[in-house]
Amino acid sequence: MQTDTPAARARSLTKTYGRSSAEVHALRDVTLDIRRGEFTAIMGPSGSGKSTLMHIMAGLDAPTSGEAWLGAIEIGRMPDAQLTLVRRRRVGFVFQSFNLVPTLDVRGNLLLPFELDGRRPDIREQKFIDELIVSLGLSDRLTHRPHELSGGQQQRVAIARALATRPEVVFADEPTGNLDSKTGRDVLALLRDAATRHGQTIVMVTHDPVAASHADRVVVLGDGRIVADRPRSTAEEISAFMLSLEVTS
Numbered sequence: 001m002q003t004d005t006p007a008a009r010a011r012s013l014t015k016t017y018g019r020s021s022a023e024v025h026a027l028r029d030v031t032l033d034i035r036r037g038e039f040t041a042i043m044g045p046s047g048s049g050k051s052t053l054m055h056i057m058a059g060l061d062a063p064t065s066g067e068a069w070l071g072a073i074e075i076g077r078m079p080d081a082q083l084t085l086v087r088r089r090r091v092g093f094v095f096q097s098f099n100l101v102p103t104l105d106v107r108g109n110l111l112l113p114f115e116l117d118g119r120r121p122d123i124r125e126q127k128f129i130d131e132l133i134v135s136l137g138l139s140d141r142l143t144h145r146p147h148e149l150s151g152g153q154q155q156r157v158a159i160a161r162a163l164a165t166r167p168e169v170v171f172a173d174e175p176t177g178n179l180d181s182k183t184g185r186d187v188l189a190l191l192r193d194a195a196t197r198h199g200q201t202i203v204m205v206t207h208d209p210v211a212a213s214h215a216d217r218v219v220v221l222g223d224g225r226i227v228a229d230r231p232r233s234t235a236e237e238i239s240a241f242m243l244s245l246e247v248t249s
């Protein structure tokens with residue numbers, strides 16, 4: 001894999017739901033490169049198309065037209081069975097609601113992506129997982145089930161699980177939405193660290209300017225289009241900028 005190939009690409013993506021008078025244009029001609037090793041935040045008002053874009057780029061949904069690429073693979077209209085494999089091997093997800101398996105303990109949840117792929121971590125992967133467990137402060141929780149953990153601990157397990165296979169991209173949908181601000185900051189620091197220390201590519205949808213200020217880049221959607229693409233900014237700069245978009249729209 002060439003390292004200069006973007007980790008993910010959207011090419012003239014459109015997504016239309018419904019028909020005729022009930023038609024909703026969730027995405028309108030969106031083109032975006034997600035650079036390798038970068039932490040990108042996607043912002044925008046409710047209904048602007050953030051989740052739709054992320055789901056299509058992650059292979060969870062198909063576009064109406066346009067292309068979605070993960071590395072050198074076009075996933076936009078790939079058959080389901082093949083897409084499932086690509087998702088398992090190349091994509092990590094972190095959801096607002098953690099999405100851990102309640103019947104599995106922390107160790108079982110962390111190993112789930114490997115189990116689903118019908119294999120065990122190799123020595124390098126196991127070493128990386130062991131490092132993640134220590135750095136996320138989960139060492140004494142490995143035999144606990146999700147309901148025995150705090151929200152912040154559950155989200156840390158979800159992040160470790162998403163990172164464990166070293167995927168091409170980790171997509172995070174409002175990962176701090178259900179956390180108090182201190183725990184949320186810890187989770188953001190983990191995502192930041194994953195990009196800085198491990199060269200992990202991260203795409204995070206958020207409404208929160210403080211969360212977005214941890215990212216290297218802030219892409220703003222409005223009514224299904226990209227309306228701004230900014231380098232790393234402070235929370236104050238992002239708040240002011242989002243406000244100016246609302247005023248001028």
Ligand SMILES: Nc1ncnc2c1ncn2[C@@H]1O[C@H](COP(=O)(O)OP(=O)(O)OP(=O)(O)O)[C@@H](O)[C@H]1O
Pocket residue numbers: 017018024025026044045046047048049050051052053
């Ligand atoms: N399955 C669906 N059927 C019909 N319309 C949909 C569907 N999913 C999304 N939409 C519409 O597409 C538009 C974009 O939705 P999307 O969820 O991507 O926005 P969002 O920016 O993520 O919003 P939020 O911040 O509220 O989560 C909205 O108008 C929404 O109502």
